[in-house]
Amino acid sequence: QKEVEQDPGPLSVPEGAIVSLNCTYSNSAFQYFMWYRQYSRKGPELLMYTYSSGNKEDGRFTAQVDKSSKYISLFIRDSQPSDSATYLCAMSAGRGANSKLTFGKGITLSVRP
């Protein structure tokens, strides 16, 4: 079993839809959870990060972490064509030598105008 599993997609939705992206993980040491967005031929850019369990909201984006279920989600409200990209979840156990991120495989989202 991989440490981080992410639905492979791809996912296509109409503009304005609510999008739910999810990852599960097996390493209970993970404490820091991130979502990265990657446009074609670009490097990933940090979208959201959370520590431990709970929700975090930033504009149209909400990140949720449920450590008891080892499950994280990213919700995108009122999706826009500019949200079309690959979304990667990432997580780490801590600082220093444990700070390297373990990524999901990513899911490609397409928002149709």
Place this chain on the structure above:
Amino acid sequence: GAGVSQSPSNKVTEKGKDVELRCDPISGHTALYWYRQSLGQGLEFLIYFQGNSAPDKSGLPSDRFSAERTGGSVSTLTIQRTQQEDSAVYLCASRYDSSYNSPLHFGNGTRLTVT
């Protein structure tokens, strides 16, 4: 300000040749990472440098891969005797320090094709 810069952006090489990939991190960032991104495989950790500490090389797939970071700044990833399975996008990232709230900034990668 300037972001993480990687060169070359594309590299095509013949099987068996050596290649060097370069990363210029953001000035002042003490932590530097190399990842490999293959189609359908996500990002695979390769190596991590933090300040003057010994690098974490636990992700390097074979002894054909090596990396160094000179003067705590520029890093070079070297792949010797390239194989076709080395074809991937090699991403470099830097962060101010290794704390959790210090975001990772990625370059746009070097797309390596081994023919």
